[in-house]
Amino acid sequence: MPKKKLPPAEMPVADHAFYGLVWAGTVLTDRVDRALSKAHDLPVSWFEVLLWLASSPDPVPASVLGNSTMLSRSQVSRVIDALQSRGLVTRTPSTRDARSVEVALTPEGHRLFEAADATRRECLAPVFTDLLDEDDLRALSTVWQKLKANKDA
Structure with a gap:
């Protein structure tokens, strides 16, 4: 006997939209994580x-990475340590702020990023980009930008 689920119409649209964002983020992130790890x-x-x-032509202050990613500052620091130990990034003292360091990709980091980005795009295509048209993608981009711009409200 199949499990009964509530149809979306029985859920307020705001709740359904929120659940959809959470579901999509979780499922797509898990899919990409498995593909990139493998x-x-x-x-x-x-x-x-x-x-x-x-995406940056210049070295990026570590604090800016912390503000840009979905990771905490301590997570960013640990990731940078791991990437540096693999020879994928360099860390240099900032020329603008003696208390800060700037991070940049090494040539090997650029090569790995290009390969990994191709893997990410390939793994997402059948469940995301191939299913959505340009208007859908623009609408999603607009939605997350609005949400992100007001995250501290």
Whole structure:
């Protein structure tokens, strides 16, 4: 006998939308984490730091990484330590703030990021990007930007 579930109509739309965001984030993150770990020995948290570093033409202050990622500052610090031990990033004293360090990808870090990003895109395509059109993707981007902009409200 199949398990009975409530149809979405019996749930307030705001609750259904919230649950959908949580579900999608959890399922997609888990899928990407498994694919990156298997193909590159790279947890999704490490990939997130690489993604932000790869998107910046200049070294990034560690504090900015902490503010940009979904990781805590201590998690960012541990990820940077792990990435540095694998030769994927460098840490240098900041020229603007003597108390800060800046992080940049090494050539090996760029190579790994490119390969891992291809893996991420390939693993998401059948369950995300191939299912959504440009308008859907723009709408999702707008939604998360609104939510993120007001996260401290």
